[in-house]
Amino acid sequence: MMAVRKSRLDEGARVVEIWRRAVDATHGFLSGEDRQAIDELVCGFLPQAPLWLAVDVEDYPLAFMLIDNGHMEALFVDPVYRGTGIGAALVRHGLVLHPRMTTDVNEQNDQAVGFYEKMGFERTGRSPLDGQGRPYPLVHLKYVGV
Template sequence: MDTVIGETVLGADEIQAGLSEVAQQLNADFEEAVVITVVPGGILVTADLVRQLTFDVSMDWISCPHTPGEYNNASPIVYHQNVPIDGRHVIVIDDAIESGGTMKRLVAHLATFNPASISVATLFVKPGRVDTPVRQYFAREMDSDDMLVGFGLPWQDRLRNLPFVAKLAVPDLTIRSPHGVEEYPRLVQIWRSAVDATHDFLADEHRDEIEAVLASNYFPQVQLHVAERQGKAVGFAGVGGGNLEMLFVDAAERGHGIGTGLLDFVVAEHGVRTVDVNEQNGQAADFYRRRGFVVVSRDELDDEGRPYPILHLALPGA
């Protein structure tokens, strides 16, 4: 089990100190509330947090199974409203907000029961999370979207019980050239997985148009590099003329440092200084901004004249 547990990010003492901070914030703002735990991930945070609350608390639970880091979770929401929330203040407790996609769905679902307010309380949040338009209470904002385990956060349904939070130590990542055109179908699969997870703004017909010609028209125009982990292709990047033309990671492998590994490789090996990103793909734009890229210009349409604005980003001095 220990082979996947990497560097400790939050020790047991730091976790308790952080939850005390969150409890102090909540105690200052509430006189009563219904605490709804997101299970199973929020169980440990709830247990340690509610015992520090000084106001009247009712307790319930909600669930929506998902893969950690998943942005477009479509799993059914399980919520029985064992405690009525109509006209009452609700505090949703989870271990963390990672992508934020699931929490956003849970908040929207609970809003249909007409509570007086909805707030979210977690130990920490990640920088790449989507916006959830409610008050959020948390102890720490992480510096990256790296996959984390422990204190409610799982890896393959294990490690939730760790008393600390640690980085996931994944096997070494290999970046190589593609195994010829015979590997293109797998790269198209990766592209589709990534697009389905992040490009909800893309019309189905436009997605299908691009997918149909990806291998024949797009791949031959760039120098491809494939990220491989445990003998399986999990991401790829395409470079042309010093510009990063494409970078996609299998949705199931997000948060493992694969995107960062590919970006670092093409910057170091090809001198990549620029990249173009769909403006509606805020997750990607934030990914590059956190790695030093800045927006230098914008086009209203994409290269094919479709209504998807493009941000042109560059490293300083490019």
């Protein structure tokens, strides 16, 4: 059983842990230097960010999502719980709040691109660089339904 709720400030360390574990499992394309630089940025903002958490029956965070003005900025699932429907549940929650939700995903993360397309997102464009100007192309997606 899982529930979705807003994050609390005292959960910052767990959220960063989820992010690190998920990135290490899915972002093998990042250089070590870029991985470290991104980690520092994430540690500076993620613990205070207004997140949606997927939590288990004991209220332990398993995954999180960040949405800003209808754009999903982040969706990360602890790798132990990947494939269990938690990410899809968070996306569905976000779509209730923002039916025309958009997101960007690293082009090199084939599993994530496939996940979003399966969820009903459609490619709307591509950028050759990520949001920090690094050489990790982004695929832009918009929810169109399934």
